[in-house]
Amino acid sequence: MVLEQNLSLVKKVNRLLNWGHWFTFFNILLALLITSSFWWSEPLPQTVLGSLYLLVNWLGHTAFLCFMFFILTIFPLSLIFPYQKHVRGLGATLATIGMVLLIFDAYVYNQLGYHLGSASFDQTLALLRAQVVTNLRNFVLIVTLVGALLLTLQIWLSNFCWKKISRLSASGIGQPALALFFGSFMLSHLLHIYADARLNFDITRQDNVLPFSYPATAKSLLARYQLVDLTERAKRQADKLSLEHANRSSQLLSCQTGTTEPTLLLVTASITTEQLTLLQQQGLRSHDQHFAPNNAAEALLNLLYGQFKATADAASALQTMPAWLNSVNTSDVQVVNRTPELNSLLPWANTELTPARLNIVFDADFSRHWSEYQQFSRLIVVPLHSENAKFQLAPVTAYLRWPALLSQARQHGSQQLDWLPTLLGSIGCETENRWLGDNLFQPETLPKLNISQQDIISIRKDKMMILRQDGSYGVWSAGTLVPLNDPLNVPMLVDALKRLEE
Numbered sequence: 001m002v003l004e005q006n007l008s009l010v011k012k013v014n015r016l017l018n019w020g021h022w023f024t025f026f027n028i029l030l031a032l033l034i035t036s037s038f039w040w041s042e043p044l045p046q047t048v049l050g051s052l053y054l055l056v057n058w059l060g061h062t063a064f065l066c067f068m069f070f071i072l073t074i075f076p077l078s079l080i081f082p083y084q085k086h087v088r089g090l091g092a093t094l095a096t097i098g099m100v101l102l103i104f105d106a107y108v109y110n111q112l113g114y115h116l117g118s119a120s121f122d123q124t125l126a127l128l129r130a131q132v133v134t135n136l137r138n139f140v141l142i143v144t145l146v147g148a149l150l151l152t153l154q155i156w157l158s159n160f161c162w163k164k165i166s167r168l169s170a171s172g173i174g175q176p177a178l179a180l181f182f183g184s185f186m187l188s189h190l191l192h193i194y195a196d197a198r199l200n201f202d203i204t205r206q207d208n209v210l211p212f213s214y215p216a217t218a219k220s221l222l223a224r225y226q227l228v229d230l231t232e233r234a235k236r237q238a239d240k241l242s243l244e245h246a247n248r249s250s251q252l253l254s255c256q257t258g259t260t261e262p263t264l265l266l267v268t269a270s271i272t273t274e275q276l277t278l279l280q281q282q283g284l285r286s287h288d289q290h291f292a293p294n295n296a297a298e299a300l301l302n303l304l305y306g307q308f309k310a311t312a313d314a315a316s317a318l319q320t321m322p323a324w325l326n327s328v329n330t331s332d333v334q335v336v337n338r339t340p341e342l343n344s345l346l347p348w349a350n351t352e353l354t355p356a357r358l359n360i361v362f363d364a365d366f367s368r369h370w371s372e373y374q375q376f377s378r379l380i381v382v383p384l385h386s387e388n389a390k391f392q393l394a395p396v397t398a399y400l401r402w403p404a405l406l407s408q409a410r411q412h413g414s415q416q417l418d419w420l421p422t423l424l425g426s427i428g429c430e431t432e433n434r435w436l437g438d439n440l441f442q443p444e445t446l447p448k449l450n451i452s453q454q455d456i457i458s459i460r461k462d463k464m465m466i467l468r469q470d471g472s473y474g475v476w477s478a479g480t481l482v483p484l485n486d487p488l489n490v491p492m493l494v495d496a497l498k499r500l501e502e
Helices: 002-041 048-072 074-080 084-112 121-134 136-163 165-170 174-198 219-224 230-244 246-250 273-281 296-305 366-373 403-412 416-426 490-500
Strands: 253-255 263-268 285-293 333-337 358-362 378-383 393-401 429-431 448-452 455-460 463-468 473-477
Touching: 002 048, 002 074, 002 084, 002 136, 002 165, 002 174, 048 074, 048 084, 048 174, 074 084, 084 121, 084 136, 084 490, 121 136, 136 165, 263 366, 263 416, 273 366, 285 296, 285 378, 285 403, 285 416, 285 448, 296 416, 358 416, 378 416, 393 403, 416 429, 448 490, 455 490, 463 490
Parallel strands: 263 358, 263 378, 333 358
Antiparallel strands: 253 429, 285 393, 378 393, 448 455, 455 463, 463 473
């Protein structure tokens, strides 16, 4: 009797597991329809290899997600609680919840560019709140309808798989499907290892498109056996990134005619105690939450070209006048250099100040020419670069005699990249493309972004996150540079990197 009961139990479990495999198979097909929507938010690959990776990654990773769902839910239920009606009902309910979450994740990814998670909780909540506030009735109707349709479909699939187990097992599609999905999963990781080692961006840029996607990487594997130099690899990767976005400095300006108060951006090396006393006497107010690179050449690229460059040859890029400066009249904008140390970096700059609507002057000893500078009612004095050797981008103190701008800068923070779009916009000059920095009078919702040497730096409010080319990262207080024990904030980084897409 005991043996018969045990055999009966084994048969029940085997039948439930067999049903679970086919139920998972059909859910893989359904999930493939949903996960295909993730690619709508991304540009298609440009190469055959990139297209092949997209296909095998889509098939393999979607199948992997569904199979893991089966392992974590239906499989233990079938072993612990082998009652077919209850397991089938719970399986249909859990599969419905999973599909609803997958659809919602696809919606969030389409809107924000990243997936659901604890780090993106605030952004996801804000997105939901916006939908509820603007159209509550339609939102509730759509969610209810989609949930009901999915639950109905899952119950039908559950019953269909249970009744047709024998026919499905005899159909001969199980083994080929398993080979297709498993082969795609393995091939996608092998392709990613190859692409990661060869810097094939057409493949590696697809890394985070699908949820819970962590493809195999070649960096640590090859470095372990000293088959690749990570430093040289990081430099080549940074060079490529820099070249792809170097056209930002070549954009042209169109300036409106009109009368505006002359503006002076006075850039100095460092501010001495005597110079600080002079600025305070002249009514300039301090702004501490301003960030500058610790490298003079990179700071000049930020400030004059509105771009960052991640390579060591930044100095060579400064030998040519910015294209935007050639497109404006000298009565609108002029650049003057009175700092001898910068003569080799800015050979094209003027040496005499003939006031224009916007004047950018480099003067390490500005107190000597203060009689010329004090006439400007809109005046900004800022160090060219920081003196912090530890951080590629660090806070410096700027001084402003411009109450409206000072209020905006203190509220949102600023960096050298922001001066160009802010000051050009203030005199009515517009560009065909947006700058990498912000017009501080029209503050962006995106975090600040900079790339210095081989570090990607993102700043939002009082948090500064640095992502290094080897994959390591650090989080600091932006104002005090005190280290924080915060995890990698992927939404913040993705939002910052959106500046490169526009």
